[in-house]
Amino acid sequence: MATILFRETRARAFEQVLGAAPEAVERAVIHRELVGEPSLEVVLANLATLLGVGKLEALRILGVSRSRKSRNPKMDVELLDRAYATLDLYARVASILGTEQAPLWFKTPKRALAGTRPIDLLETRVGLAKLAGMVTALEDGAYL
Numbered sequence: 001m002a003t004i005l006f007r008e009t010r011a012r013a014f015e016q017v018l019g020a021a022p023e024a025v026e027r028a029v030i031h032r033e034l035v036g037e038p039s040l041e042v043v044l045a046n047l048a049t050l051l052g053v054g055k056l057e058a059l060r061i062l063g064v065s066r067s068r069k070s071r072n073p074k075m076d077v078e079l080l081d082r083a084y085a086t087l088d089l090y091a092r093v094a095s096i097l098g099t100e101q102a103p104l105w106f107k108t109p110k111r112a113l114a115g116t117r118p119i120d121l122l123e124t125r126v127g128l129a130k131l132a133g134m135v136t137a138l139e140d141g142a143y144l
Helices: 004-018 022-030 040-051 055-061 066-071 077-097 102-107 125-139
Strands: none
Touching (some): 040 055, 040 102
């Protein structure tokens, strides 16, 4: 998984969405600090663009209610952690399928998920774990 293509794809995705390198985001989350773009609105717009979805879907992916967004429109460590997990998974898929096909993969229902779209699993840790297993299978050459 630690290929040059993956590292480059991952770095671009993190910079595009969060304005920070993956390693900096990882360190910040571990130390419960903030790094990168402080505006939740900007991060949501960037994530929506990357995944080819609307802002409401990006809100859902990060587990943010619209009222929370209105009350506190700033990034916090929990949101940074969720964004990290989503972007890391996106980079793995994009390094296999390409950056143009990755958003489509996330939005297309999968038989292996009982007809659920991968993007619908991004908002929970259980869903992320399930998707990580699927992506590992893709990396190993499975067709999902």
